[in-house]
Amino acid sequence: MPEPSSWILHRTGVTGGTYRGLLTATDESDETPPPLTLVLGGETLGEMTMEAVDGGWQVEGEMGLAPLTDGAQTVFVRLPDGTALDSVTVITGLSAPEDLRAELATLRDEVTLLKKAFRRHVNQI
Structure with a gap:
């Protein structure tokens, strides 16, 4: 069984292909957030930007047009070790x-x- 992550990502919204969320640490000793990537079907869509805010880090990343393909497409927000912190499913067609x-x-x-x-x-x- 995978070890639980010491990071929690709370999605705050998806607008115009931009994912936004609040990243918080479950372990108080974690001071620097790990880099997060947006992944679709094993392909990296891009890195997420982070800005320190009260209670954590505001994260933001562009999903682009890739999820707008016929069928169901799931974009994952992943840690460097591959752990998924959140996902967004887009159904079109x-x-x-x-x-x-x-x-x-x-x-x-x-x-x-x-x-x-x-x-x-x-x-x-």
Whole structure:
């Protein structure tokens, strides 16, 4: 199991392809934040800038147009060791509504199966 990160990233917004967040340390001895990168499909989109603010560091990075591709694209904010601190999923394209409905139907079916299995288990006790 991976070791938990000593950094927490709270997303404050995504506007016009720019990710913004507040990076805080869980360990008071951490004074310098690590460099963060935006990654899409294993490809680095760019480094994030940081500015010290009360309670942590304001981080900002450009995602660009890469996530605006048909289908579901997930951009991760990663530490140098590859640990993901946050992610943003962008769903675009003509088939997006149908894809979402199909996913929702599949999830409903899975929940129904889990409910039945759970009830069987409880009745056996």
